[in-house]
Amino acid sequence: MTLTVLAIDDSPTMRNMFSLALAHEDIVLHLAEDGAAGLDLLRRITPDVVISDINMPDLDGFGFIEAVRRQERFRTLPILVLTTEPGPELRARARAAGATGWIVKPFDAQKMIRTLRLVAGSGG
Template sequence: MTLTVLAIDDSRTIRELLKEALLQAGFEVHLAIDGLDGLEKLEGLAPDVVITDINMPRMDGFGFIKAVRDKGTHSALPIIVLTTESAADLKARAREAGATAWIVKPFDEVKLVSALRRVTAA
């Protein structure tokens, strides 16, 4: 089964890196440029997992995760935070917002893909 991933990052570079890595791994990839865009893209989509950055304009990763959890339309959707940050307080905030896991950038493709397969139990 092809897994569908929605990846949200305001950096074009990171988006392309993610897209490339995930396509190679055989995922179906959708991209969004910030939290708001991510929410909009999520509307017509049923991804198996979402990867999101934290620090983004318009709506950051916390806001995005909270909004998804509050809406409840995509409950049980694993949301993985992918960020350069590793501070414990930020992790705690992400967890409170409803994040499922946390990966620190720069990411290793192989490990990222295996992490994705894991959270999606695929």
């Protein structure tokens, strides 16, 4: 099954890593540099799953997740948080905002691909 993934991260290096990690998979990847750009892309695409960084300019990951969850059509869209910060307070805050799961950077590409397929198949 082809997955459509929206990956949001302000780091060009991380966006490049997403592209490299998912290049040989049956995945259509859309990239955004911050939450505001991610919301703009969501006006044009309907991904199967979103991966979002937390600390970004303009609109951070928490604000992005909250804005997505306010939209009826995205209430069950799986959103995975990808960050360098593994603290339980941030995890709880991400869950409260509506995040589906959490991946700590640096990520293992094969594990991330399995997680993407798992959460996309479950519908959140």
